[in-house]
Amino acid sequence: MENLECIYNKYFRFVCNIARKYVDETCVRDIAQQVFLKLSPIINNFSNHTPLRRWLYVTTTNLAIDQSRAPARRSYIEKKYFDEKLSISTADEDHEKELEQIKNEVLGFIFSEIEKLPPRTKQVFSLYYFKRLTAKQISIELNIAPATVLNQLQTARDKLRMKILFKK
Numbered sequence: 001m002e003n004l005e006c007i008y009n010k011y012f013r014f015v016c017n018i019a020r021k022y023v024d025e026t027c028v029r030d031i032a033q034q035v036f037l038k039l040s041p042i043i044n045n046f047s048n049h050t051p052l053r054r055w056l057y058v059t060t061t062n063l064a065i066d067q068s069r070a071p072a073r074r075s076y077i078e079k080k081y082f083d084e085k086l087s088i089s090t091a092d093e094d095h096e097k098e099l100e101q102i103k104n105e106v107l108g109f110i111f112s113e114i115e116k117l118p119p120r121t122k123q124v125f126s127l128y129y130f131k132r133l134t135a136k137q138i139s140i141e142l143n144i145a146p147a148t149v150l151n152q153l154q155t156a157r158d159k160l161r162m163k164i165l166f167k168k
Helices: 004-020 025-045 052-085 093-115 119-129 135-142 146-165
Strands: none
Touching (some): 004 052, 025 052, 093 119, 093 146
C-alpha cells in the first residue's frame, strides 16, 4: 500500500470535491484533513484489493454531513433546553428576564471554565471558536501540527463537557 503522503496527494482533490457537496468552502479543507487523520492509523489495513476510494468517499460524506448538521443541532438543543425544559413563555416579560438571566449564568459558567483550561488548550480553543480560524490556520499560527490542534480542541471540548455535565 502507498504511504499516506502519496495517498493524500492522489486523493486530496477527490475528497475535497465530495465535501463541497455538503459544506461550504470554508469547511472543505477541515473535512479533508479529518478524513486523512482518520485514515492514518488504519492505512496498513488497506491492500491493493481493498477499495480505499470507497472508504474515502463514505468517510468524507459522513464527516461532511455531520459538519453540515452541527449548526442545526446546536439550534435544536438550545431551543429544546431553553424553551421546552424550562417551559418559559416568551410572551411573559418576567419569564424573558428569567430566561436571559439563566442564559447569562450558563454562559458565565462556560466562560469561567474556558479560562481554567491549560494555556495551550485555551489558546487553540479560542482561536477556533472565537476567531473562527481553521485547524490548519491555527497550526500555522502556533507552529504546531494540525493533528495537535485537533487533539487540543477535542481535549477542550471533553473537559468543558465534563464540567458542564457534572457541575457541583
